Amino acid sequence: MSTGIDERFMLRALELATLGRGQVSPNPMVGCVITHESGATEPRIIGEGWHQRYGDWHAEVNAVRSVRPEDRHLLPEATVYVTLEPCSHWGKTPPCADLLIENRVKRVICCNDDPNPLVSGQGFAKLRAAGISVETGLLAEQGRQVNARFFTFFERKRPYIVLKWAETSDGFIAGEQGRQVSISGELAHRLVHRWRSEEPAIMVGANTARLDNPRLNVRLWPGLDGPSLDGPSKSSQNPTRIVLDSQLSLDHSLHLFDGSQLTMVYHRVEDKNESGLPNVTYSFVPENAGSSLSHVLDDLYQRKIQSVLVEGGTRLLTSFIEAGLWDEMRVFRSQAMLGTGIAAPQVRGKLSSRETIGKDELTIYVNA
Numbered sequence: 541m542s543t544g545i546d547e548r549f550m551l552r553a554l555e556l557a558t559l560g561r562g563q564v565s566p567n568p569m570v571g572c573v574i575t576h577e578s579g580a581t582e583p584r585i586i587g588e589g590w591h592q593r594y595g596d597w598h599a600e601v602n603a604v605r606s607v608r609p610e611d612r613h614l615l616p617e618a619t620v621y622v623t624l625e626p627c628s629h630w631g632k633t634p635p636c637a638d639l640l641i642e643n644r645v646k647r648v649i650c651c652n653d654d655p656n657p658l659v660s661g662q663g664f665a666k667l668r669a670a671g672i673s674v675e676t677g678l679l680a681e682q683g684r685q686v687n688a689r690f691f692t693f694f695e696r697k698r699p700y701i702v703l704k705w706a707e708t709s710d711g712f713i714a715g716e717q718g719r720q721v722s723i724s725g726e727l728a729h730r731l732v733h734r735w736r737s738e739e740p741a742i743m744v745g746a747n748t749a750r751l752d753n754p755r756l757n758v759r760l761w762p763g764l765d766g767p768s769l770d771g772p773s774k775s776s777q778n779p780t781r782i783v784l785d786s787q788l789s790l791d792h793s794l795h796l797f798d799g800s801q802l803t804m805v806y807h808r809v810e811d812k813n814e815s816g817l818p819n820v821t822y823s824f825v826p827e828n829a830g831s832s833l834s835h836v837l838d839d840l841y842q843r844k845i846q847s848v849l850v851e852g853g854t855r856l857l858t859s860f861i862e863a864g865l866w867d868e869m870r871v872f873r874s875q876a877m878l879g880t881g882i883a884a885p886q887v888r889g890k891l892s893s894r895e896t897i898g899k900d901e902l903t904i905y906v907n908a
């Protein structure tokens with residue numbers, strides 16, 4: 541049973557986990573708090589840590605190392621709050637379950653089981669076999685939210701899908717024949733660049749690539765006023781660009797083919813394996829692949845791409861929505877009216893948040 545005190549320490553561990561945001565992907569953000577309780581006194585924190593950078597020490601190691609020498613003898617009576625099941629595998633670092641066993645801690649409490657098949661359940665099994673008391677599921681929903689991409693990737697065996705578009709107040713996403721029109725304002729535009737910096741890949745359909753000629757890179761983030769409060773800029777890490785062009789109809793003079801960052805083209809033209817262009821790869825979607833969307837997502841899963849931002853157009857967005865293959869919908873609504881044009885997709889899912897971004901309204905829906 542969880543008590544208020546357990547929840548308080550786990551909230552602290554979750555807060556520590558998020559200090560790794562932007563630095564640890566594709567690994568999970570993990571936080572860890574070690575407490576000791578002696579007799580009548582309130583439990584106190586004797587160690588804290590989080591996973592700070594991809595490939596570096598896991599949260600549990602940093603927390604154990606932070607315990608002061610004069611407190612180390614307390615570890616056999618300590619409770620370890622860790623947001624994710626301690627790992628059991630030799631990866632870039634030795635198993636954290638072994639470290640907790642060596643230090644003979646008394647109790648381990650977690651938010652979530654690790655969905656990574658390298659660990660999943662084996663970390664808990666090791667701890668229990670060593671006589672350590674293990675509880676899991678404390679603040680489980682918060683834990684899953686912190687690592688939504690990581691959980692979706694391992695559990696659904698596909699990337700986490702974020703759909704994004706901007707529509708006019710009368711529901712259009714583009715002008716007649718898909719003509720590009722300016723819909724959302726400057727601040728919304730900047731926010732999209734921030735989102736681009738947060739995902740490893742961005743996808744568009746062939747029509748959008750042809751009509752809008754997007755660069756799909758990160759230019760407007762961080763803003764002109766210097767680095768963001770969330771840590772160093774990642775704008776140097778431009779996302780992989782993905783375009784679905786079944787007939788390989790796109791002209792190579794488009795920005796997508798400028799070689800400045802990797803572009804993957806999914807197509808259905810047999811015997812076309814190489815683009816001949818630097819930094820542009822071709823990927824064939826076989827006729828018997830069922831829906832090309834599920835084939836593409838499966839291929840991205842194999843390539844370990846944990847999330848994708850889908851930037852349009854309507855047809856591609858709608859096919860994700862109709863297949864139920866999406867996790868978040870981020871919709872800007874401007875005050876502009878078009879009167880005619882290409883209709884925006886229908887929103888679905890559960891309202892998650894609504895806020896004003898400059899002159900536009902941003903609504904986020906989740907596929908609950």
Ligand code: AOF
Nearest residue numbers: 567570591598599627631632633654656
């Ligand atoms: C982390 N940080 O604090 C915890 C992780 O590639 P490795 O060796 O760093 O192992 C990554 C896996 O370890 C990760 O997918 C997850 O299953 C597990 N736990 N990973 O990066 C941490 N606790």
Ligand code: ZN
Nearest residue numbers: 598627635636
């Ligand atoms: Zn570990």
